[in-house]
Amino acid sequence: xSRTFCLMLILLTSCIATVFAPSSAAITWPDQWIPEFDENGxxxxxxxxxxxxxxxxxxxxxxxxxxxxxYEKAEVFSKGCAVVKKDGKLFYIDHSxxxxxxxxxxxxxxxxxxxxxxxxxxxxxxxxxxxxxxxxRHIIVYPFSDGLAAFRMPMHLIEQFYPENLPxxxxxxxxxxxxxxxxxxxxxxxxxxxxxxxxxxHAYRFVSGLAKVEGWQQTGFxxxxxxxxxxxxxxxxxxxxxxxxxxxMMNDDWFFMDKSGRVILDHLEEATQLSEGRAAxxxxxxxxxxxxxxxxxxxxxxxDVGMFSQGLATITRTHRKGFIDRNGSITIPLNFDEVGDFxxxxxxxxxxxxRKEKLSLLANKHDWxxxxxxxxxxxxxxxxxRGARFFSEGxxxxxIGLKxxxxxxxxxxxxxxxxxxxxxFSEGxxxxxxxxxxxxxxxxxxxxxSPRFGVPDxxxxxxxxxxxxxxxxxxxxxxxxxxxxxxxxxxxxxANWPGDFPSEENNFHEGxxLVQVRPGCNWTGNAYVDxxxxxxxxxxxxxxxxxFSEGxxxxxxxxIDEKQEPRAGFIDNACQFVIxxxxxxxxxxxxxxxxVAQGDWNGHDFVGKWGYTDRSGHKVIDLIFDDAxxFSEGxxAIKIGAKWGFxxxxxxTIVVPxxxxxxxxxxxxxxxxxDNRYGFIDHDGKQxxxxxxxxxxxFSEGxxLVxxxxxxxxxxxxxxxLSVPIRDETDLKDFVRHAxxx
Numbered sequence: 186x187s188r189t190f191c192l193m194l195i196l197l198t199s200c201i202a203t204v205f206a207p208s209s210a211a212i213t214w215p216d217q218w219i220p221e222f223d224e225n226g227x228x229x230x231x232x233x234x235x236x237x238x239x240x241x242x243x244x245x246x247x248x249x250x251x252x253x254x255x256y257e258k259a260e261v262f263s264k265g266c267a268v269v270k271k272d273g274k275l276f277y278i279d280h281s282x283x284x285x286x287x288x289x290x291x292x293x294x295x296x297x298x299x300x301x302x303x304x305x306x307x308x309x310x311x312x313x314x315x316x317x318x319x320x321x322r323h324i325i326v327y328p329f330s331d332g333l334a335a336f337r338m339p340m341h342l343i344e345q346f347y348p349e350n351l352p353x354x355x356x357x358x359x360x361x362x363x364x365x366x367x368x369x370x371x372x373x374x375x376x377x378x379x380x381x382x383x384x385x386x387h388a389y390r391f392v393s394g395l396a397k398v399e400g401w402q403q404t405g406f407x408x409x410x411x412x413x414x415x416x417x418x419x420x421x422x423x424x425x426x427x428x429x430x431x432x433x434m435m436n437d438d439w440f441f442m443d444k445s446g447r448v449i450l451d452h453l454e455e456a457t458q459l460s461e462g463r464a465a466x467x468x469x470x471x472x473x474x475x476x477x478x479x480x481x482x483x484x485x486x487x488x489d490v491g492m493f494s495q496g497l498a499t500i501t502r503t504h505r506k507g508f509i510d511r512n513g514s515i516t517i518p519l520n521f522d523e524v525g526d527f528x529x530x531x532x533x534x535x536x537x538x539x540r541k542e543k544l545s546l547l548a549n550k551h552d553w554x555x556x557x558x559x560x561x562x563x564x565x566x567x568x569x570x571r572g573a574r575f576f577s578e579g580x581x582x583x584x585i586g587l588k589x590x591x592x593x594x595x596x597x598x599x600x601x602x603x604x605x606x607x608x609x610f611s612e613g614x615x616x617x618x619x620x621x622x623x624x625x626x627x628x629x630x631x632x633x634x635s636p637r638f639g640v641p642d643x644x645x646x647x648x649x650x651x652x653x654x655x656x657x658x659x660x661x662x663x664x665x666x667x668x669x670x671x672x673x674x675x676x677x678x679x680a681n682w683p684g685d686f687p688s689e690e691n692n693f694h695e696g697x698x699l700v701q702v703r704p705g706c707n708w709t710g711n712a713y714v715d716x717x718x719x720x721x722x723x724x725x726x727x728x729x730x731x732x733f734s735e736g737x738x739x740x741x742x743x744x745i746d747e748k749q750e751p752r753a754g755f756i757d758n759a760c761q762f763v764i765x766x767x768x769x770x771x772x773x774x775x776x777x778x779x780x781v782a783q784g785d786w787n788g789h790d791f792v793g794k795w796g797y798t799d800r801s802g803h804k805v806i807d808l809i810f811d812d813a814x815x816f817s818e819g820x821x822a823i824k825i826g827a828k829w830g831f832x833x834x835x836x837x838t839i840v841v842p843x844x845x846x847x848x849x850x851x852x853x854x855x856x857x858x859x860d861n862r863y864g865f866i867d868h869d870g871k872q873x874x875x876x877x878x879x880x881x882x883x884f885s886e887g888x889x890l891v892x893x894x895x896x897x898x899x900x901x902x903x904x905x906x907l908s909v910p911i912r913d914e915t916d917l918k919d920f921v922r923h924a925x926x927x
Contacts, residue, residue, distance in 0.1 A: 780814065
C-alpha cells in the first residue's frame with residue numbers, strides 16, 4: 186500500500202515522547218540522557234524485544250507451512266533464494282529451507298535510473314551551436330531509454346547557460362559546493378544535445394514516451410518535449426502499471442491517471458498500485474477492489490490491503506493478516522502477525538511466540554531492576570521491576586514480567602499487571618495499552634475510555650498513542666495516524682490539530698492550547714485556541730512557540746522567508762507582545778523569571794550567553810552563562826563551559842558549576858551527574874545522596890526512580906545499595922548494550 190510519510194521520521198520518537206510526560210511539574214530532565222530513560226521513566230529493552238518478537242517461516246498458497254517459523258526475519262523468494270536471519274546472522278535458503286552459499290544475480294531496481302553511464306561526447310544546447318560541456322565535463326549522465334537520457338548539470342553551468350532555471354533565491358553565498366554539484370536535471374539525446382533543459386531536482390528514464398520528474402512543485406510525468414501530462418505538480422507519482430499510474434496531490438488525496446493524463450479515479454484516501462489487473466482503493470474509509478478500467482470488483486472488510494502478487498494480495502483486519510484472491514475472497518485465513526508477498530509459490534509469514542515461550546525468553550536475560558529511594562537516600566521500594574515510571578497521584582506504573590500494573594508508595598500492587606504498556610496518572614486517569622490500542626483507566630483499574638486509540642502498524646505499536654489529561658483534554662492518536670484533542674469521554678472535542686509531533690507544549694495550559702494552522706511551518710505550533718475551540722491568535726511566522734506559563738508564552742519569530750535569524754519574545758493571554766521579540770532564544774517563565782539569551786546560530790547549534798528577565802521585561806540577571814534552565818524551588822541550573830551549577834534569583838552562585846548534568850529541584854533535591862554516576866544534592870549544594878547510581882530520575886511526589894544493573898549478580902535490598910565500579914562512559918554504554926541484548 187502506498188503512503189507518503191514524513192521525511193523527518195528520525196525525529197518522531199523523541200518528539201512523540203514529550204507529550205507523555207507525567208503530570209507533575211517536577212519531572213524535568215538535563216540535556217543528555219541514556220535513550221532508554223526518558224520523561225516517563227525506563228523500560229526493559231529485553232522485555233520490549235520479547236514482547237514484539239516474531240518467528241518467520243514460509244507458506245504455500247493453501248496456507249500450509251513449507252518452512253516452519255524459525256527465523257528472526259525473512260524476505261520473499263527470488264531466483265530460488267530468499268534472505269533470512271537467524272541467531273543474528275543473515276544467509277540464503279532454498280525452497281526447502283536449506284542454507285545455500287551462492288548469491289542470486291542482481292536484478293534491475295529503481296536505482297538503475299540513477300546508474301551513471303560513461304558518456305564522453307560534447308554536450309550542446311538544442312540547436313547544436315552552443316557548447317555547454319566539452320566531453321561532458323562536470324555533467325552526470327544516466328542510462329538512455331527511448332532515445333533520451335536524464336543528466337545532472339551543476340549550478341555553475343546552469344547559472345552560465347540557463348539562468349532562468351536557477352532555484353528561487355539562488356546566490357553564490359547561500360549555496361555550498363555540494364549544492365552546486367547537485368544542480369538540476371534535464372534530458373539529452375544520443376548526440377549530446379540538450380532536448381529538455383536542466384530544471385528538475387530528479388529525473389527518471391523515459392518509458393513508453395513518459396518520464397517521471399521530481400522537485401519542489403515539479404513532481405509529475407512529462408513527455409519528450411518536456412511538457413507535463415496530466416495533473417501537476419503532484420506530491421507523489423508512482424510508475425505506470427497496466428496502463429495506470431497512482432498519484433497524489435496530498436497525502437490523503439490519491440488518484441489514478443492513464444497515459445493520456447486522463448484521471449480514472451479521484452479523491453482516494455489510500456490505494457495500491459495496479460497489479461495483475463487489480464488495485465485496492467479506500468474511499469470514505471472503506472476498502473474495495475477495482476479492475477484495470479477503474480470499475481468496482483467488490484467491497485472489502487479490511488483495515489489494510491496490499492498489492493496482488495501471483496494471484497493473491499495481503500489483507501489486514503484488526504491487526505491480523507491473511508490473503509485474498511482477485512475476487513476479494515479470503516483464501517488464506519487471517520492467522521498471521523505479519524506477511525510478505527507471494528513469489529515463486531511461497532510467501533513469508535510471521536507468528537508470535539506463545540506467552541509461555543515469551544516468559545521463557547524473558548527469564549533467559551536480566552537487564553536491570555528498578556526501585557525507588559526517598560530524599561534521605563533510603564531505598565524504600567526494592568529494585569525488583571524490569572521497567573518503572575514516575576509516581577503521580579500516588580501511583581506508579583511498573584513492569585512485572587511482560588505486563589504493566591501500578592504500585593503505591595509502599596510498593597504494594599494496587600492495579601494488577603495486565604497491560605502491555607502504561608502511563609502515569611493525570612487528573613485521575615492513566616493511558617494504558619492492550620495489544621495495539623490505547624485507552625484510559627481510573628485508579629481502580631477500570632476502563633473509563635475503552636481501548637480505541639493507536640495506529641494499525643506493528644512497528645509503531647510501542648509508540649505512545651495517548652498523552653496525559655491536562656485541563657480535561659488529552660491528545661490522542663487515531664487509527665488514521667492523525668493526532669486530535671479528546672475529552673474525558675474519549676470524544677474528539679476540537680477541530681484543531683496539535684501537529685504531527687505533539688509535545689507537552691500542545692496540551693492545554695491556562696485555558697489555551699498551541700495548535701498547527703499552517704502545517705509544516707514549525708515543530709510546536711503557530712496558533713492558540715481556547716476551550717471553545719476558537720483560534721484567539723495566529724502566529725504564522727513563529728519558528729517555535731511554547732505553552733502558556735504564568736500568564737505568558739514564549740514565541741520565536743523569523744522572517745517570512747525564514748532566512749532571518751529568529752527572535753524570541755513573550756505574549757500575554759490576549760496574544761499581544763508584552764516583552765518584544767528581541768532575544769535570540771528564550772525559555773518559559775517559571776517562578777517569575779524566564780531564561781533568555783543573545784547569540785548566533787551556527788546551523789542548528791546556538792552559541793550565545795544566557796541570563797534572566799522578569800515579567801515586565803527587565804533584565805534581572807546578566808547574560809553571562811553558556812546555558813540556563815528554569816527556576817525550581819528558588820534555584821536555577823546554569824552552565825559555564827562544560828559544567829553545570831546553580832544560582833538563586835539574585836544571580837548569586839549557590840552551587841559552583843562542577844557537574845556534567847543536573848536536573849531541576851524537587852522535594853528539595855536535584856539530580857546531578859558526576860564521573861558517570863548519578864546522585865542528589867540539596868539547596869545548599871551538599872551531596873546528600875552520593876553519585877553512585879548507574880541511572881536515576883528526579884524526585885516525584887517524594888520518591889525517585891533508580892536503576893541497578895541486575896547482570897552484576899549483586900543482591901540489592903532496601904538495606905543494601907549497589908556499588909559497581911565504573912571507569913568511563915564506555916562502561917555505561919556497554920551496560921546499555923548488554924541490557925538491550927546487542
